[in-house]
Amino acid sequence: MAKRVESPSSLNTFKQCKRKYYYQYVEKLPTLPNIHQVRGNIAHSCLEDFYDLDISTVNEDGFEMHFKKEMQKMLLMQWMKYKPRLQVLKLNKDQERFYFEETMLMLMNWTGHFLNDVQNEMEKGKSLQEAFKALTPIREMRYQSDNYSVQGFIDAIHHLEDEVHIVDYKTNAKFDFKDSIRLQLAIYSLLYFEKHGVLPSKVGIFFLRQKLKMISVDEELLKLAQREIELVHAHTSITENIFDYPRTITPLCRWSTGECDFYKTCKPHNQKN
Incomplete structure (x- = not known):
């Protein structure tokens, strides 16, 4: 084999x-979509595309706000792009808003760390554009x-x-x-x-x-x-x-807010194998 x-x-x-x-x-067997998977894809897309920004005309004064605004726009764009997959999850408005805002906070956190790295590179004598390229x-x-x-x-x-x-x-x-x-x-x-x-x-x-x-x-x-x-x-x-692939029954089979993708097929709490 x-x-x-x-x-x-x-x-x-x-x-x-x-x-x-x-x-x-x-x-x-097919796995079930979930918000954590979809949100992860959205965040990864933003982080990947961020480095494709054209910063050739960005001034070194106030570049921090420029990058933050660009990341915010990217998240909005990616969220809309993934809208069909989000709709499959049947989240209510409050739930979707919560995950959107949480994702925004994560990306702003990453952007803050990136800005510190840019600043460190510029302190070595590099221009903003050179620093951005070095960190890409x-x-x-x-x-x-x-x-x-x-x-x-x-x-x-x-x-x-x-x-x-x-x-x-x-x-x-x-x-x-x-x-x-x-x-x-x-x-x-x-x-x-x-x-x-x-x-x-x-x-x-x-x-x-x-x-x-x-x-x-x-x-x-x-x-x-x-x-x-x-x-x-x-x-x-x-x-x-x-039968050569035994079940491992743990709290990961089913928990308060969800269950394993294969819970209904596996029936882990049935005594039969």
């Missing part, structure tokens, strides 16, 4: 609950390894002097490197290393509710990725029998 091309998301799903992995990646990352890059049968989409790759920093954006995650995030960053590091032959200096998450958090990349991080990838392939490449 051929190896499935995995991703940080699929590997973490396997670790969380093998039955959920089976439904999503073996049976390929390579965005939304897809990496795939045939050797490891794994792929990943990297939000931002920053080349800062002689260092490479890989950054992922998170809208909902707490300011903490839990195991799932550490594995995601390890896989990104492995993919980058395999393609370019050099280790990225640091990888991290920009938690949009807080700030950027980075860790250094070393051999141990690469070994973590290799080990977890092989563990999943060792299982998924030899069986597609549902």
